[in-house]
Every structure is written in structure tokens, then in C-alpha cells.
Amino acid sequence: MAVTDDTTKTPDGASTPPAEDRADERAKTAADEDAAPVVASEPLAPPEPRGAAAWGGPLVVALLAAATYATFSVLQWRRFESPSWDLGIFTQLARRYAHVEAPIVTIKGDGFNLLGDHFHPLLTLLGVPYRVFPHALTLLIVQGLLFAASVYVVGRHAVRLLGALQGTLVGAAYAVSFGLVGAVAAQFHEIAFAVPLLALSLVALLRERWLAAALWAAPLVFVKEDLGLTVAALGLVLWWKMRGRDTQRPSLGLWLTGWGFGWTVLSTAVLIPALNTQDQWDYGSRIDVGAIVTHPWTAITLLVDDGSKVVTLLLLVAITGFIGVRSPILLVALPTIMWRFYADNGYYYGHTWHYSAVLMPIAFAALLDGVLLARRSPRGWLRRYSFAAAPVAVAVAAMLVPQLDVARLGRPDDLWAQSSRAVEARQVLATIPDDAVVETDIGLMSYLVDRTDVFYVGNTGNPAPDYVLIDQYGGGWNPAPNDAAQDAQDRFPGTTFRIVYNAGGYQLAQRTS
Template sequence: MTQPSPAAEALTRHPAPGTRRPAWLLGAASAVVASVFFAVLALGRWNAGNSADYDLGIFAQGADAWSRGQWPESHIRGLSLLGDHFSPLLATWGVVWRIWPTPPALLITQSVLLGAALGVIVGYARCRAGWKVAVLIAVVGIFSRAVLTTAMFDVHEVAYAAIGLAVLCIALLQHRFGWALAASVWLLLTKEDMGLTVFAAGACWWWMYRGDGWRRPLALAGLGVAGVIVAMLVLAAVEPGSGSGYLAYFGIGKSNKLPVPEDHSLSPQRLLPVLMYVVLALVIGVRSKLTVLAIPTLLWRAVSSNIHYWALDFHYDIILWPIGLLAFVDVVSRYGVPRLHSWQSAGVGVAIVAGFGLAVSEMADRAVAPGSMFRTAAVVTNIRSLADDHLPKGARVATQADVGAYLVPTYDAYSLRPDQHPSVDYVMFTGKPKWLYQVPKCAKDKLIRDAEQVWRRGTVTLVKLPHRQRITPTC
């Protein structure tokens, strides 16, 4: 690859007039296809009975509260969600819930957000690097483990970050400060750690446009710092020692008591997110200045003691997804497509193969079959029928992690976990052999022995307690 010419630099900032319409038509088509695909996966997981309290049940309860004009609270999480993560943007889920009050509405909304982010990226790629690169980005983007883990991990606020980061990256590449500012505000309202990324955007702006002076990069960097400070103050004020308790994973403050395995060793697994970014950027994209935006996320994940932050099995990689894809587009638009037998083309090929391999393994691990969207598993039917037949509306129910989301919003669901002690009238759990926060069999047997009444259908058990009491599922 050679250095970009002045003409190529100009094209990077301003597209040819005739390229706009086909660029965004391809982007719109990619957005629709991706949204449908992600929705099919998410709804298939829902119908298969694999959706969970963490996080669909939590955010469904939050959306329900927002829709009634109340601050978001989740009995499953056991606190106000504004004290768990700083995500005011989730008030928009309250609007969705007002129209269609059911958890699948949030799954579809998230799918549309992720699809829209890909559409923006593909449209920009078509405009800057041609239709072949744009089609490659569309395919790689849809079948990326980073986005599939988010689409199949029920819902999470970082879905909003994907489109915000796509716009921020493009604004940086096109030298559009207003759009960069707007995208930065969007990100700050998404999650508390996004302030670090906005700070990095200030550094990136300075690196890309040093001739502009310090005012704009300092404005972005200052906005990022202010965003982090405001977010942490709100978290500490709303739920002292809860949301800010995530800092305990970095050796600061007290734990928020989430039952997450910790590891303080220098495990090589800490580098997995870095490898994911290299794959997303198709190797050669790492030389783009946009890589600066990925550094804060890669750093805080690497230094944390929370092993889930290092893993590739959750939603954390969605932050890297738009940055990596657009970094690749940036490099190709500046330096051209790598020659066929060069090391760069070999690197791109290896990254594509690795990316598809990771995606296939993720879908296999989640056991998601698109056909599940069109049939409801027996466990879901049994949860609903037991609830309809024996639970009064609004009943307080402690639920195993694979049950609660299916009871929102008709019933008041709580989490059946050793670290929480909800006061409830009923308990519902399944007999699935493996599940997150699984209730021990001996604890289930004790609940059944002490029950006033027990109903069973298939693998689902509903227990009516003799009186309202605090539940701790331990033996």
C-alpha cells in the first residue's frame, strides 16, 4: 500500500455527487436484511425458552416503568436501573413499551438499531470504497460474532452505542464536527463508560486535523470527561454502592455483589478483545486512526478482574464492531484494495475466515435455530399456562433466571438467587440442567416440601408459599 494522494484525501471527505443515491440504497437494503436476520435470531431464542432475566427481564421491567412515567426500576435486578448503569437513552424503550408492552418488542427494537448501524456503515463504504468493499462489509458485518452475541444476548443498552459510534466514526472521517458532537452526546446518554470513548474521539480529531487547532479536540475530550463525572455522580446518588460498585472490578470501592467470577491473574484471555478488534478491522484496518476510539474499551476490559469482560460470549464487543469495520473502510479508501498476493490480502482473508468461524461457534453455543421463530417450545407454553391458571395478576413471584422474562409485565417477577432475598408469594423454576444462576436441586426440593401447593407441567414447577416470605434458594 502506498501513501494516499491529495485527490484520494479529498474523496475521503467529500463523495462524488452521483454516488450518494446508490450508496444509501445499498445501505438501506443492508439495514433491512440485517434487522430481519437479527430479529429472527432473537425471537427464535425467545420462543425456544432461552431468554433470561439477565438482561431481558430486567430491561422489560425498566421499560414498563418508563412507559408509566416512572424512573426505571427492576425487581429482578433489585434496584433502580439509573443506579445500575447511566443509560437515560433507554427512556425510548418506554415509548416502545407503551405501544406494545411485551419483551419481544425490545428484541425487535434492538435488532432494528443494530441493523440501522450496519446500514450506515455499508452506505459509507459504498460511497468511499466502491460496491465490492461495501458488499464485503455487509456480509462480514452481519455474520460477525461481535454483533451476533448482542443480538442473541436478549437486550442491552449498548445496542444504542453501535449506531452512535458508526455516526461518530464517519463524522471524524468526514471532518464534520457538528455530527461528531451530536454522536458523542448520544453515546454519553447510552452508558457511563462511553465518556472514555468520547475522550478518545477528541484525541482522534486532534491527530487527524492538527491544523484546526485545539478548540474542537478539547471540546470533545472535555465533553467525554464531563460525561463520565456526571454519570458516576448520578449512579452514586441513585443507588449508593450499586452501579458505582462496578468499579470494584478495577480495585476501586465496594462490590455491587453481582455473582460474577473474578480473576486477578495476568491471564492471556485478557487479550481476546484485542484479537476480536483485529478480526473486525480485517487486520489492515488497525492502521486507521479510528483505532484510537477502540483503545479505552480494550484497556478497561483488559485490566478488569471480571472474566466476563474478557470473554467474547457477551455484548461487550459491539462497541468494537462499528469502529473495526469503518477502520477497514478508511484504510481501503485511502490506500486502495490490497494486491492479491500481498501480505495485506492474506491478512484480510485470514480475518474473514476467523470471523465466520467465530460466528458459527457462537450460534452453535447459543443453540439458536432461525426456525424457532415459528414455533413455541413446550417450556414457554408451560410457563404461560401455569401462570394463567394459578397466578393472580400482579402476583409477586421469585423466578429462576430462565422464567422471569416470560412473566413480565403481567406479574411482578423477582430473581431467585442466593444473593437476593425477595419477599414473595410464589416461586417458579424449571428443571433445565444448565442455566445461568441455576437454583440447586436441594433448594428446589426444600421449596416444594415447605409449599402450601405445588403445580407442575413438563419441566416447569410453580410453588405457592404458605405466606409471603423472603426466599433464599440455598440448601
């Protein structure tokens, strides 16, 4: 009686399973391949470029960014555009540091120590370039160079991960991102030092250079008091990333978190009040912490209760190619988002000005981390999208450019054109002698701080000045006084002033007694 054998023989005599079993194995193999992190039919990550290909593109983009930022700042300066009083304030600070003096900034008030406003001891570094080039424009150039340095750092790592072409384009997208361009247009702010430090720290984190990431992040607490919370958040992400990967320093991230949180508490509760004329941290009252604690659901609703907030959040996510939401690095942006959106100041909510500058290194680091994480995903569609995320981020950045201030460089009749009041501005400035005490608004404030003692006209308690300068069109008045001399006499009883210049919307009153 014959015995039926369902196996077949191969030419070398080995047995194989029957057809139906082989079909089951093929189905199982196909399922395993779909779940595998890498599929042979999918594109592989490009090899890391070597030599000039690795740094050439990012360096060119960084140099172009520096030139673009500097050109914008110089043209803006030439047109006598003053978005705010910040440049005047920080120029006074740099002038004091250049002569190794306490940062007494009279624009904020008579005898006002600026370390009693915000905690930024790292700005002592501004004293060096200002001593060599004692000009307010120096601060704008320094800020542009610091931003450009961060462009190289981000672009260089993008090239490592994405290849020369795509990585260079990501660096260019970062250079024209809304946060950096907005900060350049808003002129100097202390966050200029935070941007490159964040870029260096986050790139070190992505490269798993844990100690370097912590060391680059640590000085952020000396840039501005709220950045201590950013450092604390970065420390938690560092700890999460290090789990099981560095057994020698397992608590490094937690130490960094303690460092950041501790300095925020110390600076806001002790150091700033000790140097403040009112013995307080002036910005603490802008957030109603008690209301948030007693009504915790507002912690979420306050993030989306204004259209400007929603737009800012959408732009932040979009500029990461949407893949940044997969990365825990995006959580480092939470402290900045929260203090801005919880405050009672509408200027904080939008994506313009300098408030989003520190978010840009975080967003682009999250983009690069998100790409890397997606490549390792078991989901085939996500692995495939990981190769499209960077082009999406570049496209988003490119589409935003026409809406940003940098687009003014492409309009000959805008930033490149001479201001209609440039002649009058130069004449009124030439009327004021060096070392005079001047009370003024934001219009020409930044053009006087290098050679005179400037007080802000909106403060009470100013000493009687030698001159009062009013910009009726661009000084920030609502409305501006019609007679600068009479206005000065009303505010400083017992003094007399006379108008010595009145043209182009500028009124200059000189004290005669």
C-alpha cells in the first residue's frame, strides 16, 4: 500500500512543504516585511555627505543670511524706522557695559538698573563690540551674526541627516523663518543670544552628545529669566532621550531641569526684585496664576482663545513639516508658548516681532528629529512621509516669505527708498549737541543714545531735560502734543522751553530756564 507524501523534492534532494503551506509562509513574510522598520522597496536615507559637500551649502546659506539680516537692518536704520524702544534701551545698556559700569538705563527711568527689569547678565558681552564700534547699529549687526551662526548650526545638521541638497534647503528655510525674520525687523532684543545657544544645544541632543547639549543649554538662564523654564523643559527631554543610552550620566537631564527651574525662581523672586526700583518683578502680574490654578481647564482654553494664538500654533507646527509633532523636542517650546498666551498682553500672541525667535531652533530640531523617528516607524506610510516632510517644511517657509518683512528687500520703492522725512530727521538730530540731556519718544530715540543722555517722555520722575524732542508721526503718541514746548513746561513746572526746530513732524524744544 503506497503512502502519500505531500512534500516535494528539490534538485539537491531537500524536501519542500506543499503548495498551500508555501502560500501561508509567503503571506506571513509579506506581513512581517510591512511591519519592518525598513522596506527594501522604499528609499533609503542618503549617506552623510563628506568634505565640502557637508559644510559648503550650510556655510553659503549662513553667509547669505548674515548679509540679508545686515542689509535689512542698515536700510531700516537709514529710513529712520523705529519699531519700538528696545534698540534704544539695549544700546544704553551696551554703552554702560562698554565702560564697565552698571547697566543704568535712563530710558526706563532715572537711575533704573536694567537687571531689575529682566535678568540678562550675558548681555555684558555686548560691551566688547560696542566699545570698538560705539553705535546703535552695532547691536543690529551683532544680532544678525548670531542668528546667522544658528543658521549654519541647523543647516549643517540638516545636511548630515537629509543630504546636501535637501539639508541646505532646510537651512535656508530656517534662515527665512517667521521667528528670525520677525526679530530682525523688530530690531535688537536679548533673545539674540538665546537663538544660537538653543541651536547648538538641540543639535548636540540630536547627535546624542548629551553633555554638550546640557552645557550649551545651561547659559540660557543668563539670557532672560523665562528661559530657565525652557532649559528645564529641555532637561526633561534630554533625560527622556538618554534613558538606557548613557549609564554614566543617567541624571544629567534632571540636573539640567533643576538648574533651569532654580534660576527662574531665584531671578524672579530674589535677584530682579532686589535691583528693581519697586522691589518687584514687574512682569509677574501679567499672568493670573491663581485663576489658572483654581480653574485648571483654562490652562488649555487660554492657548486657543484668540485667533492670533491659533495662527501662531499652526505656523509653528506647519514649519516643522507637521512631522515635528512626533518629536518630544517640540515640548521645549511649551514654556515660551504658555507664558506668552497666558499673559494679558496681545502683542505676545502673534507670530511677528521677536517673540517667536527662540521657537525656531526648537521647531527645526523637532523637524529633523521627527524625520529620524518616522524613518524607524513600523508604519509604512509614515516612513514614506519622512522623505517628504522636509520639502513640506521648505515649501511652508517659502510661502510665508512674501508675508514677512524680509520681502521688503524685493520692493525697490519700499525699504530701499529714502524716507520722506530723512532730511528733517538729520537736521533735528544735528541741532542737539553731544552730552545733552534729552527727553524723547521712540521716534529718534535710538539715534541719540550713543551721544546723549536719553529719557523716555512717557515716564514720570524724569529730571528736567535740556531738550524735548517729539515725533508727531512715528513717536508712538495717540495723539501727539501740538506744542512740545508748552507740553514740557506743563510737565516740569518752573521751567521754560522754546521751539528751536519744527519741520517734518519733528518738534524740538530747548529749555531756556
